[in-house]
Amino acid sequence: MEGHAAAGIPAVAEETIAESKVKRLVLAYIIASTTFFFVSGLLGMLLRESQADLVRLDPGVFYSIMTAHGLGAFVAWAAFAVMGASFWVLSEVGFPMRRLGFGLARVAWWSMVIGVVGIVVTTLGMGFGGSWVFLYPLPFFSSGEWSDAATGIFSAAVLLTGVSILTWCGAIVHTVVGPGLGSEKGPLNRFGAALGFGYLWPRRFPTSREVPYPVIPLAVIGIDMIIATLPLAALLVVMIVQSVDPSVSIDPQLAKNMLWFFGHPVVYLLLFPAVAIYYLLIPRYANKKLVAGKAVAIAWFVAVVVNVIVWAHHIYLDYPEGTIQAALNTSMQPLTFAITLPSAISLYSLSMTIWRSDFQWTPAAKFLAAAMLSWLVAGLSGVVNATIVFNGVIHNTMWIVGHFHNMALLNIGMVVFASVYAFLPKLTGREWYSEKLANSHLWLTVIGGYGMCIPMLIQGLEGAPRRYAVLPEVYDTLTQLTVPFVLMMALGQIVFAYNLVQTIRGKRRESGETALGSLGLTATLLFAGVVLAVSALALDRDNAGETPEATAATAPTADPGETLFTEKCGSCHTLSAAGTSGAVGPDLDQVKPSAAAVTAAIEDGGLGSGTMPAGIVSGEEAQQVADYVAKNAGK
Numbered sequence: 270m271e272g273h274a275a276a277g278i279p280a281v282a283e284e285t286i287a288e289s290k291v292k293r294l295v296l297a298y299i300i301a302s303t304t305f306f307f308v309s310g311l312l313g314m315l316l317r318e319s320q321a322d323l324v325r326l327d328p329g330v331f332y333s334i335m336t337a338h339g340l341g342a343f344v345a346w347a348a349f350a351v352m353g354a355s356f357w358v359l360s361e362v363g364f365p366m367r368r369l370g371f372g373l374a375r376v377a378w379w380s381m382v383i384g385v386v387g388i389v390v391t392t393l394g395m396g397f398g399g400s401w402v403f404l405y406p407l408p409f410f411s412s413g414e415w416s417d418a419a420t421g422i423f424s425a426a427v428l429l430t431g432v433s434i435l436t437w438c439g440a441i442v443h444t445v446v447g448p449g450l451g452s453e454k455g456p457l458n459r460f461g462a463a464l465g466f467g468y469l470w471p472r473r474f475p476t477s478r479e480v481p482y483p484v485i486p487l488a489v490i491g492i493d494m495i496i497a498t499l500p501l502a503a504l505l506v507v508m509i510v511q512s513v514d515p516s517v518s519i520d521p522q523l524a525k526n527m528l529w530f531f532g533h534p535v536v537y538l539l540l541f542p543a544v545a546i547y548y549l550l551i552p553r554y555a556n557k558k559l560v561a562g563k564a565v566a567i568a569w570f571v572a573v574v575v576n577v578i579v580w581a582h583h584i585y586l587d588y589p590e591g592t593i594q595a596a597l598n599t600s601m602q603p604l605t606f607a608i609t610l611p612s613a614i615s616l617y618s619l620s621m622t623i624w625r626s627d628f629q630w631t632p633a634a635k636f637l638a639a640a641m642l643s644w645l646v647a648g649l650s651g652v653v654n655a656t657i658v659f660n661g662v663i664h665n666t667m668w669i670v671g672h673f674h675n676m677a678l679l680n681i682g683m684v685v686f687a688s689v690y691a692f693l694p695k696l697t698g699r700e701w702y703s704e705k706l707a708n709s710h711l712w713l714t715v716i717g718g719y720g721m722c723i724p725m726l727i728q729g730l731e732g733a734p735r736r737y738a739v740l741p742e743v744y745d746t747l748t749q750l751t752v753p754f755v756l757m758m759a760l761g762q763i764v765f766a767y768n769l770v771q772t773i774r775g776k777r778r779e780s781g782e783t784a785l786g787s788l789g790l791t792a793t794l795l796f797a798g799v800v801l802a803v804s805a806l807a808l809d810r811d812n813a814g815e816t817p818e819a820t821a822a823t824a825p826t827a828d829p830g831e832t833l834f835t836e837k838c839g840s841c842h843t844l845s846a847a848g849t850s851g852a853v854g855p856d857l858d859q860v861k862p863s864a865a866a867v868t869a870a871i872e873d874g875g876l877g878s879g880t881m882p883a884g885i886v887s888g889e890e891a892q893q894v895a896d897y898v899a900k901n902a903g904k
Contacts, residue, residue, distance in 0.1 A: 285365040285448070291356060292696045294374055298353020299689060299696075301382055302346050303769070309341030310762060314755055317721070320740055321749045329414045331738035332398030337389060339401025344430055345385045347677055348535070350685040351542035352377065352437050355487055356444070357692050358545050362481035364449030366440070373440035380433035387426025395419035400736065402532065403427070405504070405524035409511065410853050421512025428505040431498050434538065441491040445484055451477035463488040464573060468566035482559050483545040485566060486611075489573045490541035493534050496577050501531035522587065522882075529583040534576055539677065543684040544615055547637060550691055551619050554634045555626035561618045568611040579604045585660045587882065598657070605655040612648050616641060632707035633691035639715050640683035647676035650726070665836070668729025671722045679718045686710070686765070693772065702771035703778045706764050713761025720754025734836075830897025837885050838894065846901035854881055861902045867895035
């Protein structure tokens with residue numbers, strides 16, 4: 270840490286952790302998160318192949334794997350990876366770790382690893398399939414697929430990942446207010462300086478050096494996630510107690526608000542550390558300072574306030590018009606648009622930093638450039654999600670799945686790969702085995718990733734429902750179209766794994782790389798051919814022996830009541846005629862309600878469940894649903 274004192278930073282040698290220990294800590298995060306990445310990626314492949322009817326999974330198994338894949342890819346890989354990389358980012362800009370922060374970082378590692386093991390055991394071993402967002406009270410209405418004990422253990426495992434996030438936040442906050450800041454003020458003043466407030470009020474938050482820009486998003490997410498994680502922890506404790514004592518419960522709508530109060534900021538647990546990596550590496554490769562840095566600091570001032578108060582845009586559809594919550598939801602739309610300010614200004618700043626610079630196009634730099642493109646694309650589709658009138662159309666569709674994979678895999682994931690390519694040589698003292706293999710990894714991942722995500726977005730616009738083990742047949746062609754791209758992406762990760770293992774072993778490939786170096790182009794052409802063949806076969810199968818006239822003549826006319834019931838009610842109620850098996854509300858095949866009873870339940874909320882919101886449909890649509898249920902219940 271001698272370099273820090275030379276830079277004018279107060280030296281606290283007796284308190285700081287040796288750089289070698291920090292390196293080992295960061296390597297532990299990289300190794301564990303990468304392991305989780307390969308496991309969750311394999312599970313994701315199985316899900317898509319099952320929907321494409323190549324390897325059909327039992328629905329119960331599908332939902333268990335979906336739960337494990339979602340938590341594994343989002344938290345155990347992407348979040349865990351950038352959490353670890355953050356410590357090296359701080360070290361690189363002269364913010365050494367001290368004993369307490371280092372201890373908290375180690376607790377965060379162990380909590381995450383043990384929590385993820387618990388999630389794997391309860392999903393793949395005990396059949397828990399309540400979705401990775403475990404929408405309460407669904408975990409306690411399993412239709413016999415899993416036990417309350419599985420729900421309790423799963424909740425405890427997720428609680429451990431929450432402990433990991435909290436202790437990581439403590440480690441980040443402890444480090445950013447440490448000697449690297451160059452401030453003699455009290456803790457609150459030092460933390461305000463770390464948030465970038467010194468750029469706005471330099472006299473109030475003085476430091477002996479300008480706060481490095483990568484520090485600001487880490488300080489922001491450090492405080493935001495402490496605030497956001499506590500309500501989730503409370504909900505999980507209630508769920509653990511309820512798994513033992515069923516008389517204990519919580520209002521489902523309150524539970525959903527508590528979940529998403531955490532669920533929105535946790536997205537930024539991925540994005541904000543990723544932005545810190547951008548702020549560190551892009552100026553380094555451009556060999557110039559970050560452009561418009563002070564504007565970036567102002568944008569983060571907005572983020573630290575707004576990030577924890579926009580959760581309600583996740584529940585636009587849960588409350589009917591005219592309620593207090595509906596009015597609150599409406600206020601979330603402009604606030605959500607405001608949270609895009611740090612992203613928009615950061616993208617401008619990073620792009621202008623690259624512009625007209627002698628940019629070093631290393632493998633890490635190429636991954637960052639691809640990630641910036643995905644950041645823009647995912648951000649624009651996110652604006653669609655946040656707009657109430659659009660959200661009402663696409664909320665429960667595959668559009669959300671496509672948007673999510675675009676953001677988490679092709680933006681954050683690409684930054685994770687960039688950080689591994691950039692940091693591993695310094696952490697291990699070994700150069701990468703092959704840069705050409707890294708280039709192949711890039712192209713296979715980008716082309717395969719977009720080939721997977723774009724059809725999902727299209728399916729969403731066409732109304733394909735999400736969280737369905739088996740999609741309606743009309744969406745089969747687009748589902749099958751994604752399979753070659755999923756395989757292409759998987760091939761890219763095999764290339765990455767080989768390159769990574771050879772690098773850690775200390776190998777270095779100097780020549781004879783031509784065949785492997787052109788792997789990306791070769792595989793792209795190969796899989797493009799496979800895609801065309803699969804598409805042609807699928808279309809030929811769908812259209813074989815049919816003319817437009819014959820299709821029109823034989824296609825049944827959909828009952829509007831059935832469509833409305835499936836979309837609005839099917840996730841909570843069992844009705845064999847509609848093919849639904851929800852267990853939150855009463856089994857309509859057993860109750861066999863009259864049309865009048867259904868209408869009354871829709872208007873007031875009920876049929877005895879206590880969880881059904883009033884007015885989920887209204888007017889003519891309510892009558893269509895009532896008539897359909899009364900006619901078909903019990904058949």
